Every structure is written in C-alpha cells, then in structure tokens.
Amino acid sequence: MQKLPRSMQLLVDRLSDLPGIGPKSALRMAMTLLKWPEDKTRGLGQSITDLRDQLCICSQCAALADTDPCSICSDAMREQDKLCLVSEWDSLLVMEESGFFKGRYLVLGGLLSPLDGVRPDSLELDKLRENLQSGQTSEIILALGTTLEAETTGSYIKNMVEKEYPHVRVTRLAQGIPLGSDLKFMDKETLKQSMRFRQNI
Template sequence: MQRLPAPLQKIVDQFSALPGVGPKSALRMALTLLKWPPESVRALGRNIEGLRDALHICSRCCGLADADPCHICADPKRRVDQLCLVSEWDSLMVMEEAGFYQGRYLILGGLLSPLDGVDAQALEMPRLNSILREGQVHEVILALGSTMEAEATSSYVHALVGRDFPAVAVTRLAQGIPLGAEIKYVDRETLKQSLKFRQAL
C-alpha cells in the first residue's frame, strides 16, 4: 500500500485494531471521516472520548448501562426466579432483541479456558453465588453456546449450583444450536426454540 500521510496512517492503525476491521476497511472509514463536516467529526470524537465515562457496569448483571442498576435489572416486570447466564454483553443483546426472555441475566465475562489462563476466578462466579444466596432464583438458564469452553463452563456452573444450591434447577438452551456455535450468531427463531425447549442438566 502507498505510504499514507502520518495523521491518516495513525487513524487507520487505530481503526484496524478494532475487531473485524482490516486495513482496507479502516482506510475507507478514515477517508469517509474526511468527507464529513468538521463539527460531525468533532462530535464523534467527543462521543468516543466520553464513552467510558458515560457507561457503567451494572452491579447486578455486569451489563453495560448508563445507570446502575441497568434498565433490565431495575424492571419490576422481570421474573426474578430465572437467571440466564451469558458469556458476554453481546449475547445478552441478542437474547433481548429476540424479545421472548423475561427473566434476569448475569454476564460471566467470558468462558472457562485453562489454556488461555481463564479460570473460575476470572469470571463472575462469586457474583453468581451471591445472587443465588438471595434465594429468589429457582432456575439458572445456561445460554453459553456449544463450544468446548462453553461446555466446560456449563459443567462447572452445574456442579457449583448442584453442590451449593440443590433446590435451584440448571437448564440449558436446547435444539437448533449447532455444536461449536456461539449464542450471538444464532438467529432469533432458533434461539426462541432453544429457550422454549431448554433441557435440565
């Protein structure tokens, strides 16, 4: 690629660091910004700069929110007896966009992966324990996908809940989710059927 002016190269490099954005896409994005009115570019910069300050991690579900607790955890219409475990925030968003789950969530912050140095202490297991100790949850729904890491995490949670909270049922999403798939890539109808026909562990 032809050498870019230093300020443009700097932006291209920063955009390229984002997931799913290669150098060509990053260059297109940077060139598009050069066509925008100056005030629009400045507004984008301010919004990016203020993003971390404007968002909080919900103290209940670990989701991104502009208030604590988040709108899901603060909603009195939500079922408090169901707790859906997801690995990341984008999986929660997929579940919410599908519009059929009415319980609460806990975002684990990843999946168990010993080879990558991710053990139970790196995830939100203490928070899960704390929520279950409140005694309101009667069912933990595992919406973690079907990768090897998801299976390991599911087994860990199942053992933990079975040992410390035997009255709490542990279920997982059922039919239609292919082996090795992540929840965030599953279509709405498949996800709906998987939740409807979830299986006890």
C-alpha cells in the same frame, strides 16, 4: 509507497485494532472520515468519548448500562427467581430482542478457555454466588451457545451450583434442528442434541 502523515497513521493503527478491520480497511475508513464535514467527524469523536464516560457496568448483572442498576435489574415486574447466564452483553441483547424471557440476567464476561487464559476467576462467578446466596433464584438457565468453551463453562457452573446450592435447578436452552430445516442437511452433533433433548408432543 509514501509514508502516511503521523496523525493519519495513528488513526489507521487504532482502527486496525477493531475486530475484523485490517490495515487497508482502516485506511479507507480514515480517508472517509477526512471527507466528512468537520462537525460530523467531531460528533463521531464525541460519541466515542461519551461511550466511555457515560456507560457503566451494572453491579447486579454485569451488563453495560446507562444507570446502575440497569433498567432490567430494576424492573420489579421481571421474574426474580429465574436467572439467565450469558457469556457477553451482546447475547443479552439478542435474548431481550426476542422478547420471550422475562427473568433476570448475569453476563459472565466470557467463557472458560484455559489455553486463552480464561479461568473461573476471570468470569463473574462471584456475582453468581452472591445472587444464589440471596435465596431468590430457583432456576439458572445456561444460554452460552454450543461451542466447546460453552460446554466446558456450562459443566463447570452446573457442578458448582449442584455442589453449593443443590436446591437450585440448572437448565439450558434446548438445542436441535432449526425450524424449517431438512433433516438430511443436519450435522451429527445437531442431530445428537436434538435426540438427547427431545420433547413430548
């Protein structure tokens, strides 16, 4: 196969760095960009540049934002005593889209995974401590998922908070059987969590 022109190969290599994009998909994307009108292609490039130039990390919740503090952190109507911990910014977006949580957030920037080099000092735990030292947080809600890494991170944070800030309540999202699901199709761990976090009716 003929070698790609250098500029095309460079673009394919960079597109291949994106999650879920292999070399063949990257080549198809690059070929599509070549077929676009010039102004559309340049607009895409400008959007990527603007993404880096105009976004910032909120100094309070560590989320991506246009301003610092972000619109959520600067909203005085939100419940200041409830702090929801999420692993990444996209989890915050999902929580916000649901519209049921009216407290504040902290984006941890990942989950503990020693094998992958993610240790406590890799996460935004200093921001969590600063928040707790302010004295306005009465409850921390762990919204980290159900993976082994999420469980490890949740346990670490729970132990830290109980030791350093015993007056702060630590909760987590209830886990169990999704609405509309049949019991016979549930896996053992889901059933275990459902039984463990059963509720009064």
